Amino acid sequence: xxxxxxxxxxxxxxxxxxxxxxxxxxxxxxxxxxxxxxxxxxxxxxxxxxxxxxxxxxxxxxxxxxxxxxxxxxxxxxxxxxxxxxxxxxxxxxxxxxxxxxxxxxxxxxxxxxxxxxxxxxxxxxxxxxxxxxxxxxxxxxxxxxxxxxxxxxxxxxxxxxxxxxxxxxxxxxxxxxxxxxxxxxxxxxxxxxxxxxxxxxxxxxxxxxxxxxxxxxxxxxxxxxxxxxxxxxxxxxxxxxxxxxxxxxxxxxxxxxxxxxxxxxxxxxxxxxxxxxxxxxxxxxxxxxxxxxxxxxxxxxxxxxxxxxxxxxxxxxxxxxxxxxxxxxxxxxxxxxxxxxxxxxxxxxxxxxxxxxxxxxxxxxxxxxxxxxxxxxxxxxxxxxxxxxxxxxxxxxxxxxxxxxxxxxxxxxxxxxxxxxxxxxxxxxxxxxxxxxxxxxxxxxxxxxxxxxxxxxxxxxxxxxxxxxxxxxxxxxxxxxxxxxxxxxxxxxxxxxxxxxxxxxxxxxxxxxxxx
Numbered sequence: 003x004x005x006x007x008x009x010x011x012x013x014x015x016x017x018x019x020x021x022x023x024x025x026x027x028x029x030x031x032x033x034x035x036x037x038x039x040x041x042x043x044x045x046x047x048x049x050x051x052x053x054x055x056x057x058x059x060x061x062x063x064x065x066x067x068x069x070x071x072x073x074x075x076x077x078x079x080x081x082x083x084x085x086x087x088x089x090x091x092x093x094x095x096x097x098x099x100x101x102x103x104x105x106x107x108x109x110x111x112x113x114x115x116x117x118x119x120x121x122x123x124x125x126x127x128x129x130x131x132x133x134x135x136x137x138x139x140x141x142x143x144x145x146x147x148x149x150x151x152x153x154x155x156x157x158x159x160x161x162x163x164x165x166x167x168x169x170x171x172x173x174x175x176x177x178x179x180x181x182x183x184x185x186x187x188x189x190x191x192x193x194x195x196x197x198x199x200x201x202x203x204x205x206x207x208x209x210x211x212x213x214x215x216x217x218x219x220x221x222x223x224x225x226x227x228x229x230x231x232x233x234x235x236x237x238x239x240x241x242x243x244x245x246x247x248x249x250x251x252x253x254x255x256x257x258x259x260x261x262x263x264x265x266x267x268x269x270x271x272x273x274x275x276x277x278x279x280x281x282x283x284x285x286x287x288x289x290x291x292x293x294x295x296x297x298x299x300x301x302x303x304x305x306x307x308x309x310x311x312x313x314x315x316x317x318x319x320x321x322x323x324x325x326x327x328x329x330x331x332x333x334x335x336x337x338x339x340x341x342x343x344x345x346x347x348x349x350x351x352x353x354x355x356x357x358x359x360x361x362x363x364x365x366x367x368x369x370x371x372x373x374x375x376x377x378x379x380x381x382x383x384x385x386x387x388x389x390x391x392x393x394x395x396x397x398x399x400x401x402x403x404x405x406x407x408x409x410x411x412x413x414x415x416x417x418x419x420x421x422x423x424x425x426x427x428x429x430x431x432x433x434x435x436x437x438x439x440x441x442x443x444x445x446x447x448x449x450x451x452x453x454x455x456x457x458x459x460x461x462x463x464x465x466x467x468x469x470x471x472x473x474x475x476x477x478x479x480x481x482x483x484x485x486x487x488x489x490x491x492x493x494x495x496x497x498x499x500x501x502x503x504x505x506x507x508x509x510x511x512x513x514x515x516x517x518x519x
Contacts, residue, residue, distance in 0.1 A: 030052070030059070030060050030061050031052045031061070031063070031067045031068060031071055032052050032054065032055035032059070033053070033054060033055065033071065033074070033075055034054075034075060035054055035055075035079060035082060036054075036082060037078070037082045037085075037086070037091050037094060037095050037131070038054060038082075038094065038095050038096070038097060039053065039054050039057075039095065039096055040052065040053045040097075041074070041096070041097045041098075041099065042096075043064070043066045043101065044098055044099065044101065045102060046101075046102055050062075050065075050066050050067060051064070052064060052067050052071065054094075074121075077127050077128060078131070080128070080163075081128045081131040081162055082131065084158070084161055084162045085131065085132065085158065085162075088253055088254060089139060089254045091134070091135060091138060093112050093138070095113070095114065096113045096114070097113075097114045097127075097130075098113065098114065098115045098116070099116060099121055100115060100116070100118070101117075101118050103117045104117040104118055104120065104171055105117050105119055105120060105172070105205040105206045105209055106120065107120050107130070107202040107205060107206070108203065109133055109134060112134055114130045114131070114134070117171075117206075119171030120202065120205065122169075123168070123169025123171050123174075123176075124168060124169045124176065125159060125163075125168035125169060126168065126169070126202050128159050128163070129168070129202055130202070132158040132162075133151065133155050135158070136154055136155050136158070136257070139257045139258070140257045141257060141258045142257060142258070142294070143267065144261075144265035144266060144267060144290065144294065145266045145267060146223065146290045148220070148223060149224060149226060149227060149230070149287060149291065152201060152224065152227050152231070153227060153230045153234055154257075156231040156234070156235075157231070157235060157238070158253075160179075160235050160238075161250060165178065166178060166179050166231065168198060168199075168202075170198055171205075175198055177197075177198030177199055179228075179231070179232050180228075180232070181321070182228045182232055182321065183322040183363065184229060184288070184318075184321055184322035184323040185281060185284065185322070185330045185331075185374065186363060186377075187225060187226055187228060188222070188226070188280070188281070188284055188374070189225040189377070189379065190380065190381050193378070193379035194208075194225050195207075195208035197225070199224075199228045200224065201220075201224050201227075204220075204224070222280055222283050222287070223283075223284075223287050225284075226284055226287050226288060229288070229318075229321055229323070230288065230291055232317075232321070233314060233318050234314060234317075236313075236317050237310055237313035237317050240313045241306065241309065241310065248304075248306045249306050249307065249310055252300065252304055252306065252307055255300055255304075256298055256300055256307070259299050260298075260299050261293070261294070261297040261299065262297055262299055263297060265290060265293060265297070280381065280382070280384075280386070281386045285323075288318065288323050292314065292318060295310070295311055296311045296314075296315065330365075330372075330374075330386050330388070330390070331363070331390045331391065332363045332364065332365045332389075332390070332391040332392070333362045333363045333391065333392050333393065334363075334391060334392070334393050334395070334435060335364075335365045335366070335367065335389070335391035335393070335414070336352060336365075336367070336394075336395045336396070336431070337366075337367050337368075337394065337395070337396035337397070338368045338396075338397060339369075339397045339398070339399065340368065340397075340425050341368050342368045342373075342380075344378055348429070349366055351428075351430075351431060352364055352366050352373075352375055352431065353373075353376045353378070355431060355435060356375035357376050362435065364435075365389075365391070370382065370383055371383055372386065372389070388412075388413075389413065390412075391413065391414050392414065392415055392416070393414060393415070393416045393417075393418070394410060394413060394414040394416070394417050394418070395417075395420065395431070395434065395442075396417070396418070396419060397420050397422045398419050398420065398421060398422070399421075399422060399423035400421075400423065401470075401472070401474070402419070402471070403469055403470050403472065404459070404463075404466040404469050407419065407454055407459065408456075408459065408460070408463060408466075410456065411459070411460050414456055415456055416438070416456065416513070417453065417454045417456055418434070418439055418442060418452075418454075419451060419452050419454070419472075420449060420451045421450035421451060427449075429442075429445075429446055429449070430446055432445065433445045438453070438514075439451070439453035439500075439502070439513060440499075440500045440502070440504075441500075443500035443501055443502035443514065443516060444500050444501070447501050448501075448519065449516070450516050450518040450519075451502075451514070451515065451516055452472060452473075452476070452514070452515040452516075453512070453513045453514045453515070454512060454513070455510045455511055455512075458509050458511040461509060461511075462488045462489065462509060465484060465485050465488035466485055466488065466511075469485050473518060476515055476517060477517050479491075479494075488509070489505070489508075489509055490507045490508030490509050491505050491506070491507045492506050492508070493505075493506045500514070502515060502516040503515050
């Protein structure tokens with residue numbers, strides 16, 4: 003019995019000794035990479051480290067990297083394969099994974115500091131490696147360098163993955179390429195922080211609203227990133243397979259080429275005497291990013307780049323950036339006389355209608371702010387230069403003359419003026435979106451309104467300027483008045499369905515109306 007016990011004890015000791023020896027002699031964990039020299043895991047006072055396999059550096063066994071290394075290696079290798087195939091890194095990279103700051107993302111030289119939350123979700127590690135590569139190769143200095151870096155490295159991540167997907171460690175939401183239109187892409191600071199398109203470096207700032215001032219200088223530029231990145235990727239996808247390969251290998255040439263004319267070094271937004279609105283600043287960004295592509299001397303040497311330039315300019319145009327760069331254009335704009343809040347019934351209704359009708363660009367404004375729906379966040383009205391809409395509906399309490407109406411002549415084609423002096427009255431606009439003024443009349447029985455056709459009204463500006471009250475003018479219908487004669491009304495038809503009048507006239511200056519009771 004004693005002999006059996008000694009034998010069992012000996013075997014147990016031998017097993018434990020073997021396990022200890024195996025642990026001591028175990029091959030150190032390492033990352034199989036040409037580019038990444040070392041990776042540190044930092045958790046308060048504790049840290050674990052691995053090195054590049056090629057340098058055969060012995061390190062203590064790391065439980066953290068034993069679990070995470072395979073995934074990290076695959077992502078690093080995927081990024082470096084693409085980037086090194088275009089042009090090798092000139093210097094190796096170090097990565098620090100910080101466990102107690104999950105939203106950290108910072109690049110200093112060739113060092114990446116990334117929170118574990120940012121590391122766990124797609125895209126940000128690849129983005130960091132792409133940024134270091136971009137900064138090594140880039141020799142172009144111009145005013146919009148920061149947003150250019152974002153767009154260019156978004157494209158590099160797209161090339162690596164075949165898609166562009168960034169994860170949000172807070173919401174688990176995945177951001178991907180999707181159609182976006184100018185100027186709806188513009189965002190206020192709060193909306194930008196809720197967006198999955200915020201810059202990786204801004205995740206920590208957005209978690210701490212006390213640092214919101216840090217973002218104020220950058221929100222305008224960075225909110226344009228989805229418009230520019232989507233336009234860039236769609237332009238690339240328009241190339242043939244052979245052209246895509248050639249364009250990808252021209253990327254470093256694009257970063258090193260001179261531009262003719264030269265790109266602006268200083269933005270007008272930083273000029274002390276500039277009174278540029280937010281929309282003008284944003285337009286300058288888009289215009290200069292387009293110039294970065296279009297004015298490169300690479301166009302002279304590469305037919306593929308010349309083709310990409312034409313596609314990129316066309317994509318921006320298709321996404322609404324055309325004509326007057328400082329102009330915001332909408333399909334429908336409602337103007338409220340009252341100050342609106344996020345809980346205002348009118349704003350809620352139009353936000354719901356915007357979601358139901360994504361093909362329509364709908365906006366709502368009061369005297370201070372404008373909402374580009376379905377966004378919940380307003381942008382200051384002072385931020386815009388010119389605001390236009392195909393149809394504008396607005397409230398007006400009491401009488402008004404044609405000069406008031408003609409004040410909207412350069413803003414819209416059709417103007418619906420609703421006579422309302424009761425701030426407790428809510429309008430319905432669903433049928434207005436579908437059927438225009440006739441639909442508004444159907445849904446809003448008893449509400450007085452007039453719809454004007456502005457181009458026709460402009461033709462009779464001189465004859466109508468003497469009219470002091472539009473409703474009195476319509477109600478009186480003085481056939482001997484030169485002003486009334488100028489409209490050329492032949493008859494006035496009554497619509498039972500709309501509960502409103504529709505004039506038949508030589509000049510369609512007034513299309514529908516309902517006079518006050």
